[in-house]
Amino acid sequence: MPELPEVETVRAGLERLVGQTINNIEIFDPRVVRTELPLAGREITAVRRRGKYLWFAFRDGDALLAHLGMSGQFRIGGQSKHERVRLDVGGQTLSFADQRMFGKLAFSPGGAAGPAEISHIALDLFDPALDVAQLAAKIRSKRSAVKRVLLDQSTVSGIGNIYADEALWRSRLHYARPASGLSTAKIRELLRAAKAVMAEALEVGGTSFDALYVSVVGEAGYFERSLAAYGREGLPCPRCSRPIVREPFMGRSSFLCRKCQRPQ
DNA sequence: ACTATATCCTGTATGC
DNA sequence: TGCATACAGGATATAG
Numbered sequence: 001m002p003e004l005p006e007v008e009t010v011r012a013g014l015e016r017l018v019g020q021t022i023n024n025i026e027i028f029d030p031r032v033v034r035t036e037l038p039l040a041g042r043e044i045t046a047v048r049r050r051g052k053y054l055w056f057a058f059r060d061g062d063a064l065l066a067h068l069g070m071s072g073q074f075r076i077g078g079q080s081k082h083e084r085v086r087l088d089v090g091g092q093t094l095s096f097a098d099q100r101m102f103g104k105l106a107f108s109p110g111g112a113a114g115p116a117e118i119s120h121i122a123l124d125l126f127d128p129a130l131d132v133a134q135l136a137a138k139i140r141s142k143r144s145a146v147k148r149v150l151l152d153q154s155t156v157s158g159i160g161n162i163y164a165d166e167a168l169w170r171s172r173l174h175y176a177r178p179a180s181g182l183s184t185a186k187i188r189e190l191l192r193a194a195k196a197v198m199a200e201a202l203e204v205g206g207t208s209f210d211a212l213y214v215s216v217v218g219e220a221g222y223f224e225r226s227l228a229a230y231g232r233e234g235l236p237c238p239r240c241s242r243p244i245v246r247e248p249f250m251g252r253s254s255f256l257c258r259k260c261q262r263p264q
Numbered sequence: 265a266c267t268a269t270a271t272c273c274t275g276t277a278t279g280c
Numbered sequence: 281t282g283c284a285t286a287c288a289g290g291a292t293a294t295a296g
């Protein structure tokens with residue numbers, strides 16, 4: 001499931017297309033395309049990201065916005081299953097593939113600096129413009145369960161189920177603890193943990209459970225072996241050796257250590 | 265303002 | 281072996 005580290009790995013891989021011009025576009029499955037894609041003749045001047053969204057900024061100020069959803073992939077050159085859109089970019093083939101069809105592409109007029117379509121998406125933890133003190137205060141103002149707040153992309157973006165569970169495990173917090181019941185210091189610890197775990201994942205190319213997430217050249221990430229809680233039901237907690245359990249929350253699975261992460 | 269649920273989608277795993 | 285069901289889940293719409 002591409003979250004911030006995986007999307008950033010993809011974004012970095014796409015940077016090699018900067019300076020190239022889109023020559024041709026083929027749409028094999030219109031379901032992944034939200035808008036018309038008038039891309040021919042556009043020169044890519046940057047590839048940017050906020051949270052789990054990324055966009056190609058064009059010299060003329062417009063942009064192509066993309067979200068990978070559950071299984072979206074950008075691939076340069078190589079073959080890909082489930083190819084939905086194919087672009088010729090400066091003579092190279094850029095494919096957008098997506099098995100589960102939750103990914104989306106959209107043309108964003110004037111969106112080069114920041115697409116209006118994602119104005120509701122909050123800054124992520126790696127954004128230099130992020131005010132951490134302000135974010136901590138915002139989180140503390142919410143009575144919702146802390147994991148719900150972590151996953152709310154309009155509060156802080158980029159965190160999905162995997163890194164939410166890992167951040168909560170690292171900071172010894174139960175997913176259902178009300179955010180408003182946490183001290184500011186604890187919230188800042190949680191944010192530091194979330195940023196740290198995502199930075200470590202980014203170092204090794206993200207987390208790949210299967211072939212659904214790979215880099216633009218088809219490489220898997222290696223962070224799965226470093227996960228402490230997510231996907232580790234029945235395996236020992238790396239801190240206290242008690243078995244990690246899986247519990248349903250928000251229609252998803254939450255993985256946690258019942259000893260380290262008390263509901264209170 | 266907050267919370268819960270359904271929806272989109274397909275490959276894989278499991279149950280009978 | 282085969283058929284049915286559950287599951288993975290990010291974003292959004294809708295209902296309460």
